[in-house]
Amino acid sequence: MIDIAQHLKAIHREVGTGPAAGGGGEEVRVTLRRTYQAPVADVWDAITDPDRVRRWFYPVSGDLRPGGSFQLEGNAGGEIRHCEPPHRLTITFGGPTSVVDLTLSPGAGDDTELAFTHTVPIEMAGSGAGALFVGPGWDGALLGLALFLAGEVFEDPIAAAGSPEVQEFSRGSIDEWVAVVEASGTATADETEAGRQMALAQFAPGQS
Template identity: 40%
Template sequence: MVDAQQQLAAVRRTVGTRELETGPARVAVLAERLDAPLDEVWDAVTSAERIPRWFLPISGELRLGGRYQLEGHAGGTVRRCDPPRSFAATWEFGGEVSWIEVRLRPADGGTDLELEHVAHVSEQRWAQYGPGAVGLGWDSMLLGLASHLAPEGGITPEEGPEWLASEEGLRFLRAGSEAWYEASVAAGTPEPEARAAADRTLAAYTGQE
């Protein structure tokens, strides 16, 4: 089984800002080296048959200009696709639009994956929840992907909700929250503000809010 804490520690997280035509945006980036070849990782993250095996059921057309919909979650439009290196798409959820990009690069027999999420976030919401609001969700997604790609297997989407409510799952969320707190401080957020936001986000993810 994939070790959830080791998987969490393998992810590098950075937080930043970007000026878009539509105004200032927040940027969260997760990067990890996966122990699988480039073509295998590309197929896992772009195949409508495989994505439900590690993330969520998906419908639509997974091609340039196509619309997709993750069951009970975000949908959007594929804006760019450069097989097997990268794709970019809108991420539309709760009446808001943000943008994701996945970049892959072969590395020492494995694959370096970098996931970037860019979103307009109000100062009030950022102060309230910080980067962990999206970051913890992506951490769980990467755990699912690593489990799917690993020969020994790991946590499946069907097991995910129950596992996250277990003591091991709660440790995973607490450690992930701490990692995003550290990334926020590294980006220049004062420690008390970053800590308060991380605590609120963790409470929301664990049902303690």
């Protein structure tokens, strides 16, 4: 059984807007943080070793090195912009202006602090409500990683994402992201509700 409430609470979420790095307009930033009860080297290996990634996320292929590219089976692909083992990975995700930056830092004892930021141009996100297009999906990925590191391995992680438990987690995740967007002041009520409906249809269709 998945402790849904505990896993929802374990993720810190933020939404913000501001000037894009290096200029070129405004961007929307979605930030997640979570602590894992595993050493940095193990968490890094779990997110970069293709044989391990497929056991909690998606099968991945490509030229997996800085300057190379990757493709998640049935999902997005991108370029590997920066790789500094075992602490930092920067990639594009689904397009050159959609950038994911992930850092790992030692926590208390053997714990690992994971920080994850996904930025896109405001023109792509529309407003801070664009966080609802990606935030619940990243919550699901962080859940999958937590279960994997705890030794709960699914034969088919993609199929497991459709289970009633994970659907319930996704519904709770959407509620959390709606609250974060509302608190951020980066979207209107109508934009937030439209994002919520889209997120329900995409991430928790059995819970709408």
